Amino acid sequence: MLNVRRSDERGHTEWGWLDSRHTFSFGDYHTPEHRGFRTLRVINDDVIAGGGGFGAHPHQDMEILTWVLRGAVAHRDSTGGAGIIGPGEIQRMTAGSGIIHSEANASETEPLRLLQIWIRPDRKGLKPGYEQTTFPQEALQSRLILIAAPNGPEVGAVQLNQDARVFAGRVGPDESITHVLTAGRGAWIQVATGSVELNGVVLREGDGASMDASTTTDESLSIRGLEPAEILLFDLA
Numbered sequence: 001m002l003n004v005r006r007s008d009e010r011g012h013t014e015w016g017w018l019d020s021r022h023t024f025s026f027g028d029y030h031t032p033e034h035r036g037f038r039t040l041r042v043i044n045d046d047v048i049a050g051g052g053g054f055g056a057h058p059h060q061d062m063e064i065l066t067w068v069l070r071g072a073v074a075h076r077d078s079t080g081g082a083g084i085i086g087p088g089e090i091q092r093m094t095a096g097s098g099i100i101h102s103e104a105n106a107s108e109t110e111p112l113r114l115l116q117i118w119i120r121p122d123r124k125g126l127k128p129g130y131e132q133t134t135f136p137q138e139a140l141q142s143r144l145i146l147i148a149a150p151n152g153p154e155v156g157a158v159q160l161n162q163d164a165r166v167f168a169g170r171v172g173p174d175e176s177i178t179h180v181l182t183a184g185r186g187a188w189i190q191v192a193t194g195s196v197e198l199n200g201v202v203l204r205e206g207d208g209a210s211m212d213a214s215t216t217t218d219e220s221l222s223i224r225g226l227e228p229a230e231i232l233l234f235d236l237a
Contacts, residue, residue: 007206053104081130194229
């Protein structure tokens with residue numbers, strides 16, 4: 001059974017230079033019914049105006065992923081990690097025992113849109129770290145590509161310190177992709193852009209949905225494009 005979280009039900013923060021939508025409780029937005037899903041804690045859909053950004057601030061004991069949808073983000077952190085991240089690139093930052101970082105729109109004039117994702121790590125006090133990997137744009141079309149995983153380096157993805165796998169993919173109208181959810185695991189599907197039909201349920205931009213497989217039976221997730229769409233799929237223990 002799918003549990004759907006509609007785009008217009010999400011929390012909203014607006015700071016002038018920042019327009020952010022929160023799938024789960026975050027900052028001043030609190031919703032007891034939506035505090036995360038399994039180890040997935042945050043999905044923030046951020047639009048940052050040209051020249052805007054978050055100044056240096058701390059994080060601890062969290063795996064933080066950045067996935068850019070439009071524009072480019074400039075990142076710098078206290079481990080010495082720094083880079084420019086654009087569409088088709090995934091950044092993983094392990095906050096671990098403590099990290100300070102900043103992220104800003106790399107452009108002074110063009111808007112930036114990104115998804116910031118937090119996943120709880122499998123243990124506290126990890127050594128802070130930074131990693132970034134690029135995926136060719138064409139590789140994402142009509143399939144799901146693994147972009148973050150516990151065995152990331154072995155499969156060309158970034159490393160996650162958690163039994164979680166993150167996939168990205170794009171589907172055009174009437175294109176379909178399928179994901180098998182192993183018994184006992186859960187999936188969260190986030191529609192970043194466009195619209196899709198997920199197991200017969202229409203999901204539009206900003207919508208999310210979860211599914212839990214039973215402890216004894218695998219579940220199949222069928223995603224069909226209704227218009228050009230980009231999705232993220234989280235496969236979680």
